[in-house]
Amino acid sequence: MKPYSNPNLQTTMKTLQWIGDTSGHLRLIDQTRLPVEETYLDCHTVAQTHDAIRRLVVRGAPAIGIAAAYGVCVAVAEARREQPDLSVADARAAAHSAIDYLATSRPTAVNLFWALDRMRGIVDGSEDDSLAQRLLQEATAIHEQDRQMCAAMGQHGAPLLADCRNVLTHCNAGGLAASELGTALAVIYAAHDAGTPLHVYADETRPLLQGARLTAWELSRAGIDVTVLCDSMPACLMREGKIDAVIVGADRVAANGDAANKIGTYALAIVARHHGVPFYVVAPSSTFDMQLESGEGIPIEQRDRQEVSHPFGKQTVPDDAGVFNPAFDVTPADLITAIVTERGIIRPVNTANVLHVLANFAERADSED
Structure with a gap:
């Protein structure tokens, strides 16, 4: 499959990147500052990487996984700075400690654990001085694989929007949430590139406004018509026939197709x-948790009160009032028309079809070139 490429997307923005060699560091675009300020945060320590994931400097399931993988590389580089004659055993211990620590940063996005398990495999299989190099190679491979998966999801999903003119999306499932094109937005980009005249409605996505701040920023930079609306407005647009499809990402998908995504998706x-x-x-195959039979077992992250009571520094809730702030909800499979993966489309969404698409994937790239 030929990769999708839109010259409008070739900007200076890089969601995350590794700077330097094995002694280098992780650089992240600070998504908490967008859309007003485009600035970058350099992570030289594991603590800084964990904090960046927790504070949503980097967010989105695929991007979290990539950042965590690089975070293990950061750990070894940090240990070597502190102890130049670091032994192989101590380097492995530093990497294992970082993996365990980074796994506590956010509980719902399964890509985090998928990526860290891959890095753990490298640590467990390394017994010489090549550990740092092998870890960086694996993190880079995870990053590149995500690029390829995003492009493939775009190509598989674009035909679903061929007859659509107005599409609604929730939260941010674009390049800021992954390596480049994103997941749901990759489909929109590919459809746009194929000539479909799409107009996108982007929910604000309260309480942190990832749709208003991030999705609208991405789409407008890519030259795609986008309108921001409050989270309570889609029903009235659908009633008036002004939305042809809803397309969203996911942070974890159970074996039966139940999907966890940003709070408000279920509604x-x-x-x-x-x-x-x-x-x-x-969602890419790395977002599927085949150990969970259904979405009932998906852990839902509970975020800080301040995000609701003091959004962007301004108090909007009385001190004596309670706050409920789950980051995600779970959409049952029977409400999902189709799930687009890099391996193909799951439709109808049920356990048998999830297993069929994920287990019977053949490399289409060779046959389609």
């Missing part, structure tokens, strides 16, 4: 079903 799926609007989830 959108219900409203879409009521109005006969197709509801699409876009």
